[in-house]
Amino acid sequence: MFHIVQHQPLKLLTRINLSSKCLMLSRPVSFVRIWKSWFSSHSLVGNKNIILMGPPGAGKTTVGRIVGQKLGCPVVDIDDDVLETTWNMSVSEKLQDVGSEQFLEEERKALLKFSASGSVISLTGSNPMHAAGMQHVKKSGIIVYLDVPTAVIISRLQSMKVDRIVGQAPGVSLKDILQFRKQFYQRWHDIRVLCGGDISAEVVAEKVLDAVKRYQNSELETFVSTRSSRSERSMDKDSHKYFSDILIEGLAPDGGLFVPERGLPKFTAGEWQSLIEATYIERAQVVLERCVHPADIPASKLAEIIVMAYGENFNCSKTAPVRHLAGNQFLLELFHGPTASFKDFALQLVPHLFAYCIPRSCNYLVLVATSGDTGSAVLDGFSRLHDSDKQRIAVMNFFPEDGVSPIQKSQMIGCQKENAWSVGVKSDFDFCQTAIKQIFTNSDYTGFLTVEYGTALAAANSINWARLLPQVVYHASAYLDLVHQGVIPFGSPVDVCIPTGNFGNVLAALYARMMGIPIRKCICASNENNVLTDFIRTGVYDLRERKLIPTFSPAVDILKSSNLERYLYMIANEDGQLVMHLYNQLENQGHFQIGKDLLGRLQQDLVAGWCSEEDCLAAIHSVYSTTGYILDTHTAVAKVVADRLQDRSCPIIISSTAHYSKFALAILRALRIAEINQNPVSQLHLLSSYSPLPPVHQGLLETLKKRGNEDHHVCAADMSMLMSCIETLIQSHFMKVF
Known part of the structure; x- marks a missing residue:
């Protein structure tokens, strides 16, 4: 057996799987704090390895030597120090002697016999294809994936006169086999280090050490x-x-x-550029791994969840494609998910993250308030959980009974499953959202649910941080797509225009900018509920004598913009006392005003405008007449505002936040069709007959066709009624605690 004796201690972290730990029901996060605190003072010392993994040509050997030198510990190259020593011949000779298939088997056997401690180990490019061997190696340390763009790897291999690699079958290109291997690197890595084409081995080594330090310190x-x-x-x-x-x-x-507490991670220009050729899923994996510590969700598990969320659930191979509209305007199409809105990007992902993190000993009821699109997205996302998770996780969706489009309403009702329900409330979205906040802060009520039913409450609205992170990804991805399409070179700025009511989508774009994406200005587009527009222009947030106006763009029919609070905290230099003062004043007096300095900072980031109902419909008609493309009502609001406010000195990306199929009645009216059948399915068939771009959303059409029983619970705008609905659902789905 090949064995390396440790010369110098090497401090490394091992992982604990949160989902296998049972947390106290009354304080479901207490154990998380306990084990993390324990870990910080009991890190394993002296018997762990840093294991470098990546494709051939990634620089594993060179980087490994530099890392070992910096740490003063042994360095092992599997090719040179293990395989060639074991076989008593060079790797190339062995490959020629036995062929690829037998070579891989011999390599697996050698890896299973290998043992080392306190060392830096450089794996071969094909080692990760051996499950048993990698399980053996993984027990000895932390696996660092040197993630190098495929084009860079091919260039390096060509310069080394390498045109085939181990396991590459006849007729398979080098690019295809490298792409095939990525699934194995994703499976085994603990840490990913992005390595662009022009980055030196010395810099990569420093990045490896920094990544290990981050892995060690979740604090x-x-x-x-x-x-x-x-x-x-x-x-x-x-x-x-x-x-x-x-x-x-x-x-x-x-x-x-x-x-x-310490803000979002920053990416270098080189790191972003290394993702230009990447798929949407690959970009999401890279960004989210840097935002979610592996002590919470291991990187390989997070990658698996991301594939589950975006792999087959979106009806476009690019997931969030960018389409040229006209001039320097581009549409970011965010409606290719199963429920046809941008909410799918978070809500196909969050349920799986949630199921992984919560304790097995407790039931959870997820409460949601929606102005339209969130409801069906939450219901669909949580209904896709594994059966064992659906038995302990349920979701209740509150929506304004008369404040969403007919198709949105039918979709929410049709998305009801055994663990997912919708409740119509005889009020507006602001009441629903405020009611949920009050329920969460009612300790007597939440305590009663915990003691009586063993059930804790959780939120899936955009107030939940995990809802925002996936939105950061698509703003970054849109910029990278423009670079990939040759519209702009990396580093050139873009503006974004986003229809917004709750400010989450705008905030995500601002976060993408903080992480290194060159977004110059964010244009906030409101409909006739233009409280955000007034605030951005004046610094006064005033709800007095302002009533919610139902519009053709219901997702923007919001007066209390929750995520604005996060933005104010950011530009106020994290002054929580000021933020509390402002929101207490809003709650008690119905308004607040920020100072001139704060307003100046805000207006460096944001501009705002609003769109009337007539202008919204006119924009839909105009764009269809000139391009054949149909905007949904929310995207039309953004298009109108972008036309008014963009200065045309750089490209502008307009967020297309929903598919027009969800608002068929308004679209048909905008297209000036006189006779309109009130049946939603008939409306979609009529739209389809116009051969529009994009086509009618087939997933939505199928949902509406088979929605079946449209019964759903409706309650008055009364807190006690909402609380009663919650308890009734818990009684029907979860067992009572005796």
Whole structure:
């Protein structure tokens, strides 16, 4: 057996699977804090390895030597020090002697016999294809994936006169076999290090060490409330919140929203450029791995969840394609998911993250308030959980009974499953959202549910941090697509225009900019519920004597913009006391005003405009007449505002947040069709007859066809009624605790 004796201790972290741990029901995150605190003072020392993994040509051998030199520990190259020593011949000779298939088998046997500790190990490019061998190696340390763009690898191999690699069958291109191998690297890695084409081995080695340090120290990635003060945080270090905690809790105990204490990770220009050729799933994996600490969700598990979320559930191979509209305007199509809105990007992902992080000993009821699209997206996402998870996780969706489009309503009712229900409320979205916030902060009620039914409440609205992260990905991906299409060189700025009511989509774009995407301005587009437009222009947020106006773009029919709080916290230099003062004033007096300095910072980032109902419909008609493309009502709002506010000095990306099929009645009216059948399915068939771009959303059409029983519960705008609905659902789905 090949064995390396350790010369110098090497401090590394091992992982604990949160989902296998049972947390206390009354405080479901307490154990998370306990084990992380324990880990920080009991890190394993002296018997772990840093294991470098990646395709041939990634630089594993060279980087491994530099890392070993910096750490003063042994370096093992599997090719040179294990395989050639074992076989007593060179790797190339062995490959010629036995062929690819036998070579891989011999390589597997050698890897299973290998043992080392306290070392830096460089694997072969094909080692990760051996499950048993990798399981053996993984037990000895932390696996670092050197992720190099395929085009760079091919260029390096060509310069080394290598035109075939191990396992490459006749007729299979080098590009295809490299792409095939990525699935194995995704499966085994603990850490990913992005390596662009012009990055030196010395820089890669430093990135490896930095990544290992991050892996060791989850204490650096805690979350705080937007209403907490610095003094409170410094005095209460024992109550750290981590990603898994805030995913479960949703809303902070003081009524604020959770944000990362140290901000979001920054990507270098080279790191972003290394993702230009990447698929949407690959981009999502890279970005989210940097935002979710592996102590909460291991990188390989996170990658698996991302594939589950986006692999087959979206009806476009590019997931979030960017389409040229006219001039320097581009559409970011966010409606290719199963429920035809941008909400699918978060809500195909979050349920699986949630199921992984919550304790097995507790039932969870996820509460949602929606102004339209969120409801069906949440219901669909949570209904796709594994059966064992659906037995302990249910979702209840509250929506304004008369405040969504007929198709949205039919879709929400049709998406009801055994663990997912919709409740219509005789009020508007703001009431639904406020009611859920009040329920979460009602400790007597939540405590009663815990004791009586063994059930805790959680949130899946955009107030939950995990809802925002996937939105950051598609803003970054849209920019990279424009670079890939040759529209702009990397580093050139773009503007974005986003229809918004709750500010989450705009905030995600601003976060993408903080992470290194060159977004110059965010244009906020409102409909006639233009409270955000007024605020961005004046600094006054005023709800007094303002009533919600039902419009053709119901997802923007919002007056209380929740995620604005996170943005104000950011530009106010994390002054939680100021944020608390502003929102207390909004709650008690119906308005607040920010100072001139804060308004100046805000207006450096944001401009805003609003669109009337007539202009919205006119834009749909105009775009269809000139291009054959149909905008949905929300995208039309953004198109109108973009036309008015963009300065045309750089491209502008308009977020197309929903498919027009969801608003067929308004679209038919915009297209000036006189006789309209009130049946939603008939409306979609009529639209399809116009051969529009994009085609009618088939997933939505199928849902409407088979929606069956349209019964759903409707309740009055009364807190006690909503609480009663919640208890009734719990009684029917979860067992009572005796």
